[in-house]
Amino acid sequence: MSDLHDFAAPYALNALDDAERDAFELHLDSCSACRDEVALLLEAAASIGLESETPAPASMKGSVMERIGADPVPARSDLRQRFGRWILGGAAAAVVALAFAAASLWLNPSENPFQSVVAAPDAVVVELPATDAFEGVAPAARVAFSASSGDVAVEFIGLPDVAPDETYEAWIIEGGSASPAGLFRPDDGKAVVRLTGTARSGALVGVTIEPAAGSLQPTGEVLFLVEL
Amino acid sequence: MTTTVRLPVVTLRLASVVSGAVYRRARVQPSDISSSADIDELLHRVAIGDRQAFGAFYDELSGAVYGTALRVIRDRAIAEEVAQDAFVEMWQKASDWNPARGKAKTWALMIAHRRAVDRVRREEAMRKRHEKTTLWSVPHRDNTADEVVDDDERRRVRRGLDALTDLQREAIELAYFQAMTYREVAERLDVPLGTIKTRMRDGLVRLREVMGGESL
Numbered sequence: 001m002s003d004l005h006d007f008a009a010p011y012a013l014n015a016l017d018d019a020e021r022d023a024f025e026l027h028l029d030s031c032s033a034c035r036d037e038v039a040l041l042l043e044a045a046a047s048i049g050l051e052s053e054t055p056a057p058a059s060m061k062g063s064v065m066e067r068i069g070a071d072p073v074p075a076r077s078d079l080r081q082r083f084g085r086w087i088l089g090g091a092a093a094a095v096v097a098l099a100f101a102a103a104s105l106w107l108n109p110s111e112n113p114f115q116s117v118v119a120a121p122d123a124v125v126v127e128l129p130a131t132d133a134f135e136g137v138a139p140a141a142r143v144a145f146s147a148s149s150g151d152v153a154v155e156f157i158g159l160p161d162v163a164p165d166e167t168y169e170a171w172i173i174e175g176g177s178a179s180p181a182g183l184f185r186p187d188d189g190k191a192v193v194r195l196t197g198t199a200r201s202g203a204l205v206g207v208t209i210e211p212a213a214g215s216l217q218p219t220g221e222v223l224f225l226v227e228l
Numbered sequence: 229m230t231t232t233v234r235l236p237v238v239t240l241r242l243a244s245v246v247s248g249a250v251y252r253r254a255r256v257q258p259s260d261i262s263s264s265a266d267i268d269e270l271l272h273r274v275a276i277g278d279r280q281a282f283g284a285f286y287d288e289l290s291g292a293v294y295g296t297a298l299r300v301i302r303d304r305a306i307a308e309e310v311a312q313d314a315f316v317e318m319w320q321k322a323s324d325w326n327p328a329r330g331k332a333k334t335w336a337l338m339i340a341h342r343r344a345v346d347r348v349r350r351e352e353a354m355r356k357r358h359e360k361t362t363l364w365s366v367p368h369r370d371n372t373a374d375e376v377v378d379d380d381e382r383r384r385v386r387r388g389l390d391a392l393t394d395l396q397r398e399a400i401e402l403a404y405f406q407a408m409t410y411r412e413v414a415e416r417l418d419v420p421l422g423t424i425k426t427r428m429r430d431g432l433v434r435l436r437e438v439m440g441g442e443s444l
Contacts, residue, residue, distance in 0.1 A: 006422070009429035010410040012338075014345040015403035017411075039330045042338055044432040047388050047439040048404055049337035054295035057308055061286055064312050068282065068319045122327070127276050147328050201328050227323075 008034055012041035113194035117153040120146035126226060128154060128205070133221040136160075139189070143205055145228045150198025152181070152205060152228070159186040165212050169220075170195050173204035181205075183214045203228050271332035275322040282319055289333065290315075293340040299405055300344035310347050314340040341404070348407035391438040396431030399424050 007024045010016050016024060028035050117123055123146045130138035139158035145151070154170060162168065162185065170181040170193060181195035199205065204227050208220035267288050273281035293314055297307040317339055325335050389397050402413045414424040 006425045006429070009425055009432055010403065012432060013400060013403040013410075013428060014338075014342050015408065015410045015413065015428070017409050020409075035329065039334075040436060041429070041432045042330055042334050044436040044439070045341065045404070046331075046334040046337040047435060048400075049296040049341055050292045050333070051386055051388055052295040052299045053291040054298055056290040056294035056311060057304075060290065060294065060308055060312060061283075064286060064315045065279075065283065067312070067316050068279070124272055124327070126272070201326055 005031075005034055005037075008037040009041055012038060012045045112192060114144055114153040114155045114192050117144040117146055117151045117194065120149060120151065122146055122148050124228075126228075128207075128224050128226045131222055131225050134223045141224055143226055143228070145199065145201075145205075147201045147228075150200060152195040152199050154191075154193050154195065154205065154207070156186060156189070156191040158189045159191050160189075161186060162209055166209050167212050167214060169208055169210040169214050169218070171204075171206045171208065171218055172197050172199045173206055174200065174202075178206070178218055180214060180216060183210075199228055201228055268327060268332045271322055271325055271335075272327075274319065275325065282322075285318075285332075285336075286315060289336050292333075292337060296337060296340050297344045300341070300407055301348055306347065306351075307344070310343050311340065314343045317343070345407040352407075388435050388439045392431045392434055396427050396434065399427040400431045400435075403428065 004024055004027045007016060007020065007027075011021065011024050024034075028038065118125060123144055125142055125144050128141035128143045130141070137158070139156045139160070141154065141156045141159070144153045144155075152172065159168070167183045167185055168191070169183050171178040172181045172195060173179075179197055181197050182193050184191050184193045195205070204225060206218070206222045207224040208218045208222055210218070210220055267285065270281045270285040270288070274285055290311070294307060294311040297310045297314070298304065301307045301310060314336075318336055321339075325332065329335075389401070392400070398417065399413055402408045402416060403410065408416065410424050410428065411421065414421050417424070
């Protein structure tokens with residue numbers, strides 16, 4: 001079998017047959033040099049597409065929006081296998097955004113560990129959904145993540161109190177194992193935590209309730225979970 | 229360990245209007261709607277189910293997606309169908325997009341181009357099978373669409389591709405616009421497989437140098 005590495009350019013041009021494409025995509029899973037090369041070459045291929053720009057028929061947008069209309073955004077398949085369908089879909093995100101906009105005035109922005117992660121140029125903010133294990137009205141919760149630094153922060157509004165001998169604990173879950181990432185208790189329902197340790201894209205961030213001193217491995221049910 | 233959690237009443241007295249303000253980073257100016265940073269941000273929001281963001285994402289990319297499909301498929305009706313399918317796929321797979329792997333625009337156009345190529349190859353395979361069993365040739369293209377697309381191509385300024393050597397451009401165009409595999413390109417040009425792969429790679433690298441920080 002010829003060297004798979006030189007499939008990168010034909011791959012970027014969609015010039016492989018189905019079998020070659022499958023083989024190369026499998027190869028990509030384990031070859032970061034090829035992944036980097038493909039990323040570069042795909043940008044070049046994309047520029048050809050951008051130069052081909054032609055206004056789409058006006059009716060096309062309506063058809064597309066109708067087709068996605070009732071479609072919930074599916075959970076990522078690997079999460080579904082491991083934890084079941086615990087990721088909540090979309091419209092909640094908008095309300096969460098507004099809730100934080102209104103509530104975040106209580107902390108001086110420059111001291112806010114969440115904002116310091118958001119300040120990174122590649123920072124992403126996503127909703128941190130409550131799982132089925134969480135009872136009642138879910139708090140508004142979100143995660144900030146910077147892939148380049150691996151920094152993660154979480155922020156809650158309306159997080160319920162826990163008993164005096166308990167605490168919330170955050171976890172960074174990678175490669176199937178969970179690392180302790182910080183203990184916290186809400187203050188008037190609010191909590192802002194910069195997680196200890198770093199995470200890579202694709203890692204999970206989870207929250208459980210643990211005994212007050214924390215645990216080395218999660219013992220409580222996972223109450224919040226998201227994939228970065 | 230089971231714990232009963234006391235749950236306070238959470239009241240969100242906020243309208244259902246999506247402001248997007250919290251998710252939009254301050255450095256992105258509202259007028260600069262075509263920058264990649266904005267499209268990346270839109271796709272982040274699409275990934276958590278934001279349909280309004282998806283509408284804006286569509287607006288930014290519908291021309292490039294449809295245009296790519298049209299130039300490969302050369303039939304307006306089928307190109308529109310494929311472009312629609314591509315956007316639906318983008319909605320469904322938005323959470324699979326890894327920003328570390330590339331820009332949202334790049335990801336979107338890869339999906340669009342791949343679908344267009346697959347469609348052409350399917351149509352070709354069907355046409356060949358049909359030709360074996362019929363006595364007359366079945367036209368598989370809308371010929372009037374062809375004329376319009378050709379005119380458009382002749383007039384279009386293609387800054388990127390024009391910067392390549394003839395050999396590089398030829399190999400890339402046969403693959404990109406004619407949906408050929410690299411083997412078919414090698415056969416058509418009567419050139420070794422390795423040479424074709426090299427020309428494709430060198431051409432794409434050159435293309436990125438020329439187009440690099442501008443359209444993307």
